[in-house]
Amino acid sequence: MTKITPEIVAEHGLAPDEYARVLEIMGREPSITELGIFSVMWSEHCSYKSSRLHLKKLPTTGPQVICGPGENAGVVDIGDGLAAVFKMESHNHPSYIEPYQGAATGVGGILRDVFTMGARPIAILDPLRFGSPEHPKMRHLVSGVVxxxxxxxxxxxxxxxxxxxxxxxxxxxNILVNAMTVGIAQQDKIFYSAAAGVGNPVVYVGSKTGRDGIHGATMASAEFDEKSExxxxxxxxxxxxxxxxxxxxCLELMAGDAIVAIQDMGAAGLTSSSVEMASKGGVGIELIMDDVPQRETGMTAYEMMLSESQERMLMVLKPGREDQAxxxxxxxxxxxxxxxxVTDTGHLVLKHKGEVVGDIPVGPLTDQSPLYDRPWERTPKRAVIDAATVKGSDDLGATLETLLGTPxxxxxxxxxxxxxxxxxxxxxxxxxxxxxVVRVRDTATKGLAMTTDCTPRYCLADPVEGGKQAVVETYRNITAVGGLPLAITDCMNFGNPQRPNIMGQFVGAIEGMAEACLALDYPVVSGNVSLYNETMGTGVQPTPAIGGVGLLEDYTRSASIRFKAAAETILLVGETAGWLGASIYLREIAGSEDGAPPPVDLAAEKRNGDFVRGLIRHGEVVTCHDVADGGLLVAVAEMALAGGIGATLSTPETEVPPHAFWFGEDQGRYLMAVPPDRVEAILDQAKAADVPVTVIGTTGGAAISVDGRHKVSMSALREAHEGWLPRYMAS
Amino acid sequence: MKAAVVVFPGSNRERDIALALQRASYTRPVYVWHGETELPAGTDLVVLPGGFSHGDYLRCGAMAALSPIMDAVKAHAARGGYVLGVCNGFQILAEARLVPGVLMRNASLRFVCRDVHLKVEATDTAFTGGFKPGQVVRVPVAHAEGNYFTDDETLNRIEGEGQVAFRYCDADGAVTEAASPNGSARNIAGVFNAGRNVLGMMPHPENMTEDVVGGTDGAILFDSLAKALA
Known part of the structure; x- marks a missing residue:
C-alpha cells in the first residue's frame, strides 16, 4: 500500500490542517484512493470552502422557487405544471489550457446538470471574457473556445x-468561459439526487471511464503559474x-418511474456523484470498482474514482427495474x-479485485469539509468623476463610430x-x-426570456454596486423583451480568495447581488463559484456573471431592439445624470479606467421596469432596448443597425454636457420607439407611474444625427460595428 | 400526405420538420428509428432530418447512409416515392448516392447559422410547385459541411436537366459568391435526383414556417408537398 507522505498530501492540494482532519475522521492513515477522494471533495471547486459562508447571504426563496441551490440546477415554477430548470457554470481553467475541449466540456457539463433533473434543455448561453486582443494567445483562445x-x-x-x-x-x-443551460421539465417529473432504499441498485450509464481529467477539480482550485501548460x-x-x-x-427512462435518484458525473466524477447521492440520502453506497465500465485496461480504483471522463451518469433504480433501464x-x-x-452503513465502500480499497464515512466527509472565514478587506471607494472634467467630443457621430468599432x-x-x-x-x-426569447413547447403562448450579464469593470471599481448592477442588467434585459424576471443563477469568477482584497471583492459582490435580488423579488436558484482565476499573482476583474430567466405569458407580445418603421418617436425611460465613471467612453475616448461606477437605484429599476414591461405586455410597445455599455447613443445605434433605419435625435434641455448625456452609463434606462400617435398616452401613463420619460428623437433616414450638427451614416456605423471582430480573427 | 421522418442516433431537427409537415398537411408524420428495415405501409414521403447522425464521425452522413432503414428508403425512391433530406439528411442522401455530388467543409471552415436567400430554380416538382419561378426566399442555414461539390460535367448535366432546386443568392436574387454561406459549386443549395422525386438541401425551410420565428417562406415547400401528395 502506498505510504502517505506529506509530499503526497501536498500534491493533492490538501493543507496540513486539512489532512489532520482526514486522519481524525478516518482514525487511521487513509489509502491513496481515500486520500484522493478527500482531496477532490475538499477542493475549493467541490466544497466551496472559501465561499459557503458568504453564499448563504443570497436570497434563495420565493413563491416561484421549486428548488433552490444545492441540487444539480435550480427549478422555477412557470405555470401550466411546468418548470424552468437552469444553472450556469464556469470552465475557465481548462479552456485556457485547451480552448476547444475546455469550452466544449463546459457546455456538456451544464447540459448534463439540467437534464439530470428531468428537464429537456431548450437553450444555452455563454458569457465569455477574453484578455487583450493584442495578447499573442488571444486569437487562438477566441477561435478555440467559440x-x-x-x-x-x-x-x-x-x-x-x-x-x-x-x-x-x-x-x-485567465479567460472566463461560463456556460448556462435552461431546460423545461414537468413539475411532477423532477429528479433529485438523494439516494434511498437500502439494497437498491446503483447504476452507471454513459461513456466508459478513462484516465482523462484526473484531478480536474483540483486544477480548478489553484492559481496558474508558468507550468500550467x-x-x-x-x-x-x-x-x-x-x-x-x-x-x-435518460429522458426516455425518466418518462417511466424506475429512477429513485440520479446525479451526473461532473467535476470529480464518480467520487462526487456517489458521495453526493449518499450524503443527501443519509445512506451508504457500496461500489464494486471491477464493474465500472472502463475504456482503458489496468485502471486502479484511484484512477476510476478521480477520472473526469465526460458523458456519464450515476443512478439509483427501484429494485427490479434494471432490465427495463x-x-x-x-x-x-x-x-x-x-x-x-445502497447500504445502511453511512459509508462509501469501494471494493476492487476482492479487496476493500476505500471505506469512508460519508457524513464527516461532507459535513466536516473545511469551511473558511477568510480575512477580507472592503474595496476602497473610488472618487466620483465629474463629467465636466472629462474630455468632451466635438463630433458625437465620429465618437459613436469609434465606440461601435471597439472590441x-x-x-x-x-x-x-x-x-x-x-x-x-x-x-x-x-x-x-x-x-x-425561446418558446415553451406544449403551452399555448408561453415563452422564456433569458440573458447573461455582468460588467466586470464596475465590479472592480466597486464590487457592491457592480454586483447589484449585474443583477439589474439581467432584470432590464428580460424586461426589455416583455418578460417578467423570475430568478437568477450566478457564476462567481474571482481571483485567489486567500488574498484579503480578492475576498473583499467576493464579499462585496455578494452583498450587492443580495440587495438587488431582495428588492426585485428575484432570487438565486443555482450557481457556481470559480476562484483562483489568477496567474502569477494577478487576478481577473471580479466577474459575478448573472444568468436571468423570465417568463412571457404571451410570446406574441414580445419586444425586440430593431427599429421597425421610420417616423416613430424615440422615447427614453429613466434619468440621465451623465455618469462617466468606469464607462466605456472614459476608457476608450479619454483613456482612463478610473472613477466610481454608476450607482444603482433599485426602487427606480423596479418602477421603470414594471412600467416598460406593462407597455410591452399590453401590446403598446414592440421596440425596446435596455441602455447599457456605451450609453444612450450606442443603444440608439444598436437599434438602428438592427432595423436598418436611422434616427434623428435632439438633446433635451439638460445641464449635462453632451458627451456625458449621450455616452454616460446611468442605470435604470430603456429606449422605446413608438408610433407618434401613442406618445401622449405613454407620457401620461409614465407621469402617473412616476417614471421619467423623455422624447429624444425620431426614427428614419440613413444616418444617425444629433441636434442637426453631429451626423454619421448608417453605412459607416455598420462598417465599424461589423468590421472589428472578423478583421481581428482574420489577421 | 403520409410522411415518415427517420430518426438516426444524433438527429436533432426531426421534431422541427415533423411540425412543419404537420402544419402543412394537418397530419402528424410518423417517426421511424434508423434500425428499422421497413417504412410504414403507404408512406408517401420520407424525410431525413438535420442533426449530427453518428456524431458526424467518419464523414457527415457516411454511417447513417448504411443504416438498416436506408435499403427501404432507396427502394421507396426507386419506386418513385418522395424523399426529402435536409442538412444532415442531404449529406446522408449524397453518401447514399441518392442525389449527385458531395458536401464538403464550408469554405470558411466554420459552422454557419444565419438566414440566407435562395433562388428557386425549378418549380415543376412536388417539392417546389408552390414557389414562383425565380422566386427569392429567405430561410436559415446551420451547418459546417454544406459546401456542395461535384465535377463540371456533372454540374453541367444537372443544370441542364433541371436538377438544381435552389441556389444561394442575395436579397435581390443575384447569385454571387458573397451570397453563399459555404462556397458551394455554382451556389447550389439543393439538388434533385434525376427523377426529381428525391431532394437534398442544406437550408432549413422547417425553421421558417411561422411569422413569429421570423418568416414563412419555408412553409411554401411543405405546402407544395402537402398539395402534391394530398
Whole structure:
C-alpha cells in the first residue's frame, strides 16, 4: 500500500490542517484512493470552502422557487405544471489550457446538470471574457473556445441564444468561459439526487471511464503559474454525440418511474456523484470498482474514482427495474452497468479485485469539509468623476463610430453565427438583442426570456454596486423583451480568495447581488463559484456573471431592439445624470479606467421596469432596448443597425454636457420607439407611474444625427460595428 | 400526405420538420428509428432530418447512409416515392448516392447559422410547385459541411436537366459568391435526383414556417408537398 507522505498530501492540494482532519475522521492513515477522494471533495471547486459562508447571504426563496441551490440546477415554477430548470457554470481553467475541449466540456457539463433533473434543455448561453486582443494567445483562445462551444451545443441540437463577449488585459492569463443551460421539465417529473432504499441498485450509464481529467477539480482550485501548460492532460475530452444519446436515453427512462435518484458525473466524477447521492440520502453506497465500465485496461480504483471522463451518469433504480433501464440504454448504444448498491452503513465502500480499497464515512466527509472565514478587506471607494472634467467630443457621430468599432461594443455576429441558435424552431427573439426569447413547447403562448450579464469593470471599481448592477442588467434585459424576471443563477469568477482584497471583492459582490435580488423579488436558484482565476499573482476583474430567466405569458407580445418603421418617436425611460465613471467612453475616448461606477437605484429599476414591461405586455410597445455599455447613443445605434433605419435625435434641455448625456452609463434606462400617435398616452401613463420619460428623437433616414450638427451614416456605423471582430480573427 | 421522418442516433431537427409537415398537411408524420428495415405501409414521403447522425464521425452522413432503414428508403425512391433530406439528411442522401455530388467543409471552415436567400430554380416538382419561378426566399442555414461539390460535367448535366432546386443568392436574387454561406459549386443549395422525386438541401425551410420565428417562406415547400401528395 502506498505510504502517505506529506509530499503526497501536498500534491493533492490538501493543507496540513486539512489532512489532520482526514486522519481524525478516518482514525487511521487513509489509502491513496481515500486520500484522493478527500482531496477532490475538499477542493475549493467541490466544497466551496472559501465561499459557503458568504453564499448563504443570497436570497434563495420565493413563491416561484421549486428548488433552490444545492441540487444539480435550480427549478422555477412557470405555470401550466411546468418548470424552468437552469444553472450556469464556469470552465475557465481548462479552456485556457485547451480552448476547444475546455469550452466544449463546459457546455456538456451544464447540459448534463439540467437534464439530470428531468428537464429537456431548450437553450444555452455563454458569457465569455477574453484578455487583450493584442495578447499573442488571444486569437487562438477566441477561435478555440467559440468552436468548442459551437461544436458541442450544435451537435446536441440545443440552440445557443445568448451570452457576452468582452476583452480586457485583466483576463490575459485567465479567460472566463461560463456556460448556462435552461431546460423545461414537468413539475411532477423532477429528479433529485438523494439516494434511498437500502439494497437498491446503483447504476452507471454513459461513456466508459478513462484516465482523462484526473484531478480536474483540483486544477480548478489553484492559481496558474508558468507550468500550467503541463496541466493539459487534466482537461477532459468531450463527445457531444454520446451526450446526445445520453440525453435521449435518460429522458426516455425518466418518462417511466424506475429512477429513485440520479446525479451526473461532473467535476470529480464518480467520487462526487456517489458521495453526493449518499450524503443527501443519509445512506451508504457500496461500489464494486471491477464493474465500472472502463475504456482503458489496468485502471486502479484511484484512477476510476478521480477520472473526469465526460458523458456519464450515476443512478439509483427501484429494485427490479434494471432490465427495463438496460434495454433503453442499449438501444441508444450506451454502456450500462450495475456497479453497486445502497447500504445502511453511512459509508462509501469501494471494493476492487476482492479487496476493500476505500471505506469512508460519508457524513464527516461532507459535513466536516473545511469551511473558511477568510480575512477580507472592503474595496476602497473610488472618487466620483465629474463629467465636466472629462474630455468632451466635438463630433458625437465620429465618437459613436469609434465606440461601435471597439472590441467590447462591436457586433458579435462572428461568434453568434457559429452557434446554431435556431434548432428546435422555438427561437422567437434571436441573439444579438437584449434577452433571447425561446418558446415553451406544449403551452399555448408561453415563452422564456433569458440573458447573461455582468460588467466586470464596475465590479472592480466597486464590487457592491457592480454586483447589484449585474443583477439589474439581467432584470432590464428580460424586461426589455416583455418578460417578467423570475430568478437568477450566478457564476462567481474571482481571483485567489486567500488574498484579503480578492475576498473583499467576493464579499462585496455578494452583498450587492443580495440587495438587488431582495428588492426585485428575484432570487438565486443555482450557481457556481470559480476562484483562483489568477496567474502569477494577478487576478481577473471580479466577474459575478448573472444568468436571468423570465417568463412571457404571451410570446406574441414580445419586444425586440430593431427599429421597425421610420417616423416613430424615440422615447427614453429613466434619468440621465451623465455618469462617466468606469464607462466605456472614459476608457476608450479619454483613456482612463478610473472613477466610481454608476450607482444603482433599485426602487427606480423596479418602477421603470414594471412600467416598460406593462407597455410591452399590453401590446403598446414592440421596440425596446435596455441602455447599457456605451450609453444612450450606442443603444440608439444598436437599434438602428438592427432595423436598418436611422434616427434623428435632439438633446433635451439638460445641464449635462453632451458627451456625458449621450455616452454616460446611468442605470435604470430603456429606449422605446413608438408610433407618434401613442406618445401622449405613454407620457401620461409614465407621469402617473412616476417614471421619467423623455422624447429624444425620431426614427428614419440613413444616418444617425444629433441636434442637426453631429451626423454619421448608417453605412459607416455598420462598417465599424461589423468590421472589428472578423478583421481581428482574420489577421 | 403520409410522411415518415427517420430518426438516426444524433438527429436533432426531426421534431422541427415533423411540425412543419404537420402544419402543412394537418397530419402528424410518423417517426421511424434508423434500425428499422421497413417504412410504414403507404408512406408517401420520407424525410431525413438535420442533426449530427453518428456524431458526424467518419464523414457527415457516411454511417447513417448504411443504416438498416436506408435499403427501404432507396427502394421507396426507386419506386418513385418522395424523399426529402435536409442538412444532415442531404449529406446522408449524397453518401447514399441518392442525389449527385458531395458536401464538403464550408469554405470558411466554420459552422454557419444565419438566414440566407435562395433562388428557386425549378418549380415543376412536388417539392417546389408552390414557389414562383425565380422566386427569392429567405430561410436559415446551420451547418459546417454544406459546401456542395461535384465535377463540371456533372454540374453541367444537372443544370441542364433541371436538377438544381435552389441556389444561394442575395436579397435581390443575384447569385454571387458573397451570397453563399459555404462556397458551394455554382451556389447550389439543393439538388434533385434525376427523377426529381428525391431532394437534398442544406437550408432549413422547417425553421421558417411561422411569422413569429421570423418568416414563412419555408412553409411554401411543405405546402407544395402537402398539395402534391394530398
Amino acid at each position: 468552436a468548442g462551444i459551437g461544436g458541442y451545443g450544435n451537435c446536441m441540437g440545443i440552440p445557443n441564444v445568448g451570452g457576452e463577449c468582452t476583452f480586457h488585459a485583466a483576463f490575459d492569463g 503541463e496541466k493539459r492532460p487534466t482537461v477532459q475530452v468531450g463527445d457531444p454525440f454520446v451526450e446526445k444519446l445520453l440525453l435521449e436515453a 438496460r434495454a433503453i440504454f442499449e438501444k441508444w448504444g450506451l454502456a450500462f452497468a450495475v456497479i453497486g448498491k 467590447d461594443l462591436c457586433s458579435k455576429r462572428w461568434i453568434v453565427e457559429q452557434y446554431d441558435h435556431l434548432v428546435g424552431g422555438d427561437t422567437i427573439v434571436r441573439p444579438g438583442g437584449d434577452a433571447a
